[in-house]
Amino acid sequence: MSDAKPIQERTLAEQGAATSEGIAALFAEVRARFDREAAQLTAGDLAAWTALRNSWLGRSSGVINAIGDNWLKPAPPEQKRVVGKLLNELKAHVESTLEELRARAEAAGAAGAAASSGADLSLPGLRRALGTRHPICQTLEELERIFLSIGFSVVEGPEIETPYYNFEALNIPEHHPARDTMDTFYLSLPKGSPELLLRTHTSPMQIHTMERQQPPVRIIVPGRCYRRDNPDSTHSFAFHQIEGLAVDTDITFCEFKGTVEYFVREFLGPKTRTRLRPSYFPFTEPSAEVDASCFACDGKGCRICKHAGWIKLFGSGMVDPAVYGFVNYDAKRISGFAFGMGVERMAMMRYGISDIQLLYQNDVRFLRQFV
Numbered sequence: 001m002s003d004a005k006p007i008q009e010r011t012l013a014e015q016g017a018a019t020s021e022g023i024a025a026l027f028a029e030v031r032a033r034f035d036r037e038a039a040q041l042t043a044g045d046l047a048a049w050t051a052l053r054n055s056w057l058g059r060s061s062g063v064i065n066a067i068g069d070n071w072l073k074p075a076p077p078e079q080k081r082v083v084g085k086l087l088n089e090l091k092a093h094v095e096s097t098l099e100e101l102r103a104r105a106e107a108a109g110a111a112g113a114a115a116s117s118g119a120d121l122s123l124p125g126l127r128r129a130l131g132t133r134h135p136i137c138q139t140l141e142e143l144e145r146i147f148l149s150i151g152f153s154v155v156e157g158p159e160i161e162t163p164y165y166n167f168e169a170l171n172i173p174e175h176h177p178a179r180d181t182m183d184t185f186y187l188s189l190p191k192g193s194p195e196l197l198l199r200t201h202t203s204p205m206q207i208h209t210m211e212r213q214q215p216p217v218r219i220i221v222p223g224r225c226y227r228r229d230n231p232d233s234t235h236s237f238a239f240h241q242i243e244g245l246a247v248d249t250d251i252t253f254c255e256f257k258g259t260v261e262y263f264v265r266e267f268l269g270p271k272t273r274t275r276l277r278p279s280y281f282p283f284t285e286p287s288a289e290v291d292a293s294c295f296a297c298d299g300k301g302c303r304i305c306k307h308a309g310w311i312k313l314f315g316s317g318m319v320d321p322a323v324y325g326f327v328n329y330d331a332k333r334i335s336g337f338a339f340g341m342g343v344e345r346m347a348m349m350r351y352g353i354s355d356i357q358l359l360y361q362n363d364v365r366f367l368r369q370f371v
């Protein structure tokens with residue numbers, strides 16, 4: 001007597017399965033059927049995969065649900081545990097197999113699409129050229145490395161500043177001639193708003209830092225600055241500086257000079273000599289320009305150093321006591337030094353670049369030289 005109904009649609013009792021072994025045999029039969037159907041699936045045939053999934057896991061007509069309805073539900077209490085366990089195992093097997101097949105079908109589908117589009121998957125892939133760090137970036141990192149190695153830490157600050165931080169607190173009052181070189185980009189804001197400008201140097205971070213913390217202070221501040229300069233081979237309206245500030249109870253001109261000399265030798269080589277030239281900044285007293293012996297002629301005089309034997313590196317000095325007044329530091333107890341250098345200038349010195357504009361044009365023929 002043959003029954004046309006598939007086994008999942010007949011109860012266990014109808015099929016005479018009363019023992020655990022009998023039940024397990026029926027489950028094995030169903031599982032073997034699933035495995036056969038799964039094995040027949042053509043890789044990449046997503047429609048066939050969907051049909052297989054529906055016939056096994058479908059809510060109304062799926063085999064797994066039918067077994068739940070016809071085997072598990074009507075089973076006598078003593079069989080329920082074993083039927084339930086076997087059903088769970090079967091379901092887990094069906095689900096994980098289908099999941100695997102889906103992943104394979106999708107991969108094959110993609111490959112098939114590529115193949116039918118004429119793409120040759122055996123060709124090597126397109127290599128995307130890896131970029132390199134910009135020379136300004138490399139210089140900044142080298143400057144940071146040197147100062148970090150002698151106990152400075154790096155802080156950063158806003159590129160938009162108030163006149164107070166950019167000028168006043170640095171001892172540059174409103175009508176001071178020192179503002180002329182820095183009278184610069186102000187933000188156009190609605191009438192009545194407080195004035196804001198693009199910082200002309202990184203020195204405002206001296207003030208921010210001293211407002212925030214008590215001495216000792218040993219910081220460097222890398223960052224972008226803006227000035228109303230016409231572009232030429234040594235000027236750009238946007239450029240980078242790195243500020244330095246060291247304030248403590250026992251910092252003298254000797255520490256200042258020693259730090260600067262150490263830095264110059266680290267950055268430009270051990271044979272480089274340093275010269276301090278008197279200068280003027282409203283926020284340092286005394287102030288000094290730091291020169292290095294010319295890297296090209298070693299001080300003999302050549303075209304690069306305009307026959308001076310020296311090249312100007314950066315401005316610096318001992319912090320003017322007036323500045324401490326703006327940040328409530330006790331000028332009688334503490335002292336310190338500060339410097340501010342142009343990063344582009346340092347990069348140009350180091351790499352022998354003659355035109356600052358090259359640093360901004362992003363011409364890969366130029367940039368490739370600094371890999």
Ligand code: PHE
Pocket residue numbers: 200201202203243244281284315316317338339340341
């Ligand atoms: N801020 C000055 C400038 O931009 C440089 C400087 C910094 C000088 C710190 C002295 C001390 O020209």
